[in-house]
Structure formats: C-alpha cells, structure tokens
Amino acid sequence: MPQIQQNNDETQSSVIPHTLGPSSKRNVRGRYRGKEVNKLTKNGEKIEIDLAKGMKRVVGAKARMVANECGNVLRSTVSLRDCITWNQVTAKYGEVMMRKMKDMFKPREDRDEVIFHGYCVMAMQKALRTWKSNLHEEYKAYATDELRLENQPDSISLEDWRWLLEYFATPQFKAQSERNKINRSKQTTKHCCGPKSFAEVEEATRDLITGELAPPDIVWEMQHARTKQGVLVWSDPQSQEIHGRIQQLVNEQAEVPVEEPRMSRDEILASILGERSRYVRGKGYGAMPAKRKLNQTEVDSRVSSAIEIASAEMRAEREAKREDDRVQMRTEIRAEREAEREEDQVQMRAEIRVEMKQEIDRTIKAQLGVLMASLQQVLFH
Numbered sequence: 001m002p003q004i005q006q007n008n009d010e011t012q013s014s015v016i017p018h019t020l021g022p023s024s025k026r027n028v029r030g031r032y033r034g035k036e037v038n039k040l041t042k043n044g045e046k047i048e049i050d051l052a053k054g055m056k057r058v059v060g061a062k063a064r065m066v067a068n069e070c071g072n073v074l075r076s077t078v079s080l081r082d083c084i085t086w087n088q089v090t091a092k093y094g095e096v097m098m099r100k101m102k103d104m105f106k107p108r109e110d111r112d113e114v115i116f117h118g119y120c121v122m123a124m125q126k127a128l129r130t131w132k133s134n135l136h137e138e139y140k141a142y143a144t145d146e147l148r149l150e151n152q153p154d155s156i157s158l159e160d161w162r163w164l165l166e167y168f169a170t171p172q173f174k175a176q177s178e179r180n181k182i183n184r185s186k187q188t189t190k191h192c193c194g195p196k197s198f199a200e201v202e203e204a205t206r207d208l209i210t211g212e213l214a215p216p217d218i219v220w221e222m223q224h225a226r227t228k229q230g231v232l233v234w235s236d237p238q239s240q241e242i243h244g245r246i247q248q249l250v251n252e253q254a255e256v257p258v259e260e261p262r263m264s265r266d267e268i269l270a271s272i273l274g275e276r277s278r279y280v281r282g283k284g285y286g287a288m289p290a291k292r293k294l295n296q297t298e299v300d301s302r303v304s305s306a307i308e309i310a311s312a313e314m315r316a317e318r319e320a321k322r323e324d325d326r327v328q329m330r331t332e333i334r335a336e337r338e339a340e341r342e343e344d345q346v347q348m349r350a351e352i353r354v355e356m357k358q359e360i361d362r363t364i365k366a367q368l369g370v371l372m373a374s375l376q377q378v379l380f381h
Contacts, residue, residue: 034068034069034072036065037065037069037104041103041104046103046104046105046106047062047065047104047105047106048062048105048106048107048108049062049063049066049105049106049107049108049116050062050063050107050108051107051109051112051115051116051119052202052203056115056118056119056122057119058116058119059203060203062105066105066119066123067123069101069104069105070101070120070123070124070127071123071124071127071130071131073097073100073101073124074089074097074124074127074128074131075127075131075155075156077093077096077097077100078093078097078128079157079159079160080132080156080160080163080164081159081160081163084132084167086125086128089124089128090121097120097124098117098120101120102116131155134153134155135153135155135156135161135164136168136177138151138153139164139165139168145165148161148165149161149162149165188236188238189224189235189236189238189239189242190224190235190236190239191223191224191235191239192223192224192225192226192235198219198223201219201222201223202214202219205218205219205222213265215250216246216250216265216268216269217243217246217247217250220239220242220243220246221243224236224239224240224243225239225240225243242272242273245272246268246269246272249263249268249271249272250268253268
C-alpha cells in the first residue's frame with residue numbers, strides 16, 4: 001500500500017475547498033459534508049475512535065464517520081487537474097490531508113497512531129477510486145460535453161470538470177476503463193455489507209462479556225447472505241460454497257484437543273481462500289496477517305523439512321556437477337578422436353600423393369624408354 005508522502009511546500013499543499021451548491025437531483029442522498037464532525041470538533045476537541053485488532057480498520061460507532069470524512073477531506077482538498085493518480089495525490093496533498101484527519105480524530109490508544117495513519121492512506125486511496133468512478137458515471141450519463149457541463153457534479157469544481165471531460169475522452173483512459181471492466185467481471189464472490197467494511201461486520205459480533213468474536217463461518221455468512229422472508233439468500237453460489245468449506249473446517253478445529261494447537265481465524269480463511277503476501281483474503285482491505293508462535297513440534301518439522309530440502313538441493317547440485325564432468329569428458333574424448341582421425345586422414349592423403357607421384361614418374365620413364373627405342377629404330381634404318 002502506498003504511503004502518504006510529506007510535502008513542505010504549504011503553497012502546493014493548500015487548496016480552496018469546492019463550495020458548490022447541493023445536488024439538484026431528487027430522491028438521492030446528497031454529498032457528505034461533514035456537518036456532524038464539524039459540530040463535534042468546533043471547540044478544538046478530537047473525536048476518539050476505535051481500531052480493529054490486527055488490521056488497519058476503524059470500527060465501532062464512529063467507523064462510518066471516519067470513512068466518510070476521509071472521502072470528504074480528499075474531495076475538498078485535491079484538484080484532479082493536478083493529480084489524477086494516487087501517487088500524484090500523495091506527493092502534493094498527502095501532508096495536508098493527514099493533518100486535517102489527525103486534527104479531527106485520535107485513536108484511543110496512542111500506539112495506534114501509525115495504524116490510523118495507514119488506515120487513512122488506504123481509505124483515501126479507495127475514496128479516490130470511488131470519486132473518479134462516480135464522476136465517470138456522470139460523464140457517461142450525457143451524450144455531449146454541453147450537457148455534461150450543464151449537469152456538473154457538485155463534488156468537483158468547474159475547472160476540474162472541464163479537464164475531466166477531455167481526460168475521459170482520451171484513448172488511454174478508455175483502454176484502462178475497458179481493462180477494469182473486464183477485471184470486475186472476473187469477480188466470483190459478492191458481499192452484501194453495503195458501506196460497512198468486513199472489519200466492522202466482524203467487530204459487531206464480539207461478545208461484550210468474553211470479548212470473543214463469532215466463528216469465521218458465521219461472520220462470512222453475515223457478509224455474504226441475507227434473510228428474506230425467513231429464507232437465507234446468498235449473494236452468489238461461490239460464497240455459499242466457500243461458507244460450507246469454512247464451516248466444515250471450523251467444526252474440525254472445534255474437535256481438536258485444547259492442549260494441541262488450533263488454526264487461527266486468519267489461517268482458516270487462508271486455507272480455504274488461499275494466501276497473498278501481507279494480505280488476508282476474505283477480510284477486506286486493511287487486514288494484516290497475524291504472526292503465530294510455533295510450537296516445538298512445528299519448529300522441529302520445519303527444521304527437518306528445511307534440512308531435507310537443503311540435502312536434496314546439495315545432492316542435485318552434486319549430480320549436476322557430475323553430469324557436467326561426464327559431458328565435458330565425452331566432449332574431450334570426441335575432440336581427441338576427431339583430431340586423431342583428422343591427423344590420420346592428413347597422413348593418408350600425404351602417402352597417397354607420394355605413391356601417385358612415384359607411379360607417375362614410373363609411367364613417364366617407361367613412356368620415354370619406349371619413345372627413345374622407337375627413335376633409334378627410325379634413325380638406324
């Protein structure tokens with residue numbers, strides 16, 4: 001996940017917020033404007049928030065407020081004419097956006113400041129994608145730029161909207177949009193949490209007395225199914241199939257004796273959904289894999305496996321070296337034999353030339369003898 005970069009140039013970091021009027025559309029929820037946040041922080045107070053354990057997610061009663069405010073700070077600070085990508089946004093506006101968020105919110109635990117920073121980075125990056133996607137939908141809703149200008153969205157300034165009209169028409173953006181559309185079509189599971197994050201849904205299952213979370217299969221069901229007229233309806237067949245596998249594994253782990261190690265929640269999800277580097281699949285954005293302490297049996301097993309792998313690699317290396325030596329030896333032998341054959345052929349050709357020369361000399365001498373005898377007979381007769 002990209003980190004928000006600092007920028008000491010205050011003139012570049014500051015921007016006049018967009019102050020356009022409310023949306024003209026009826027029966028549509030208007031743009032979030034942070035009125036409640038302004039009310040709670042008007043005297044300089046900071047709003048205390050809770051962070052989920054083991055992930056960069058805000059949970060509790062203020063979770064939606066923080067997420068909405070991340071988007072509000074982004075939209076009221078960033079000019080898309082200058083920064084269309086996340087890296088450009090963080091380079092120019094990162095410091096001022098983080099300062100705004102930390103002036104309004106504070107984690108209950110001071111040590112969670114770094115996690116809160118990471119959450120803001122993640123939430124604003126997602127908000128940027130959503131903002132651009134919504135603006136593109138507004139763009140596609142009208143056939144001409146004239147109509148688009150007449151129906152300017154209230155989340156963006158007129159100058160930025162004019163620039164976006166040209167940007168959305170470029171071949172580069174159209175190609176990227178088509179790729180994104182294809183990638184979205186490959187998604188096999190769909191959640192039904194609405195604006196709530198997976199972390200919020202999971203945190204809502206925590207028992208107030210024991211502090212324990214509901215089992216992963218129950219959390220997965222809450223995230224991917226709804227009860228309609230007394231019947232459980234899944235968002236898609238793949239989610240239902242995954243739930244069955246998670247439930248089976250949860251039941252198997254429940255039968256493991258207490259003295260033996262059991263799989264953690266994240267390990268159960270990873271075994272069903274697969275693993276990604278620094279990312280727990282099935283828990284949404286911000287989930288960080290927890291490091292589990294290994295018992296002695298697992299340590300011995302891993303050490304033994306590592307030794308076996310190293311031994312196999314050494315054997316393979318030695319065998320490869322021996323094979324290289326054999327190949328080199330065969331090559332040298334063939335080269336020597338070729339050289340010997342070539343030398344024999346050279347010597348044979350030389351001997352043949354000598355024999356041919358001798359034969360020619362004998363033939364010439366014989367012919368000269370016959371010729372001389374014939375001349376003598378002619379002269380004396």
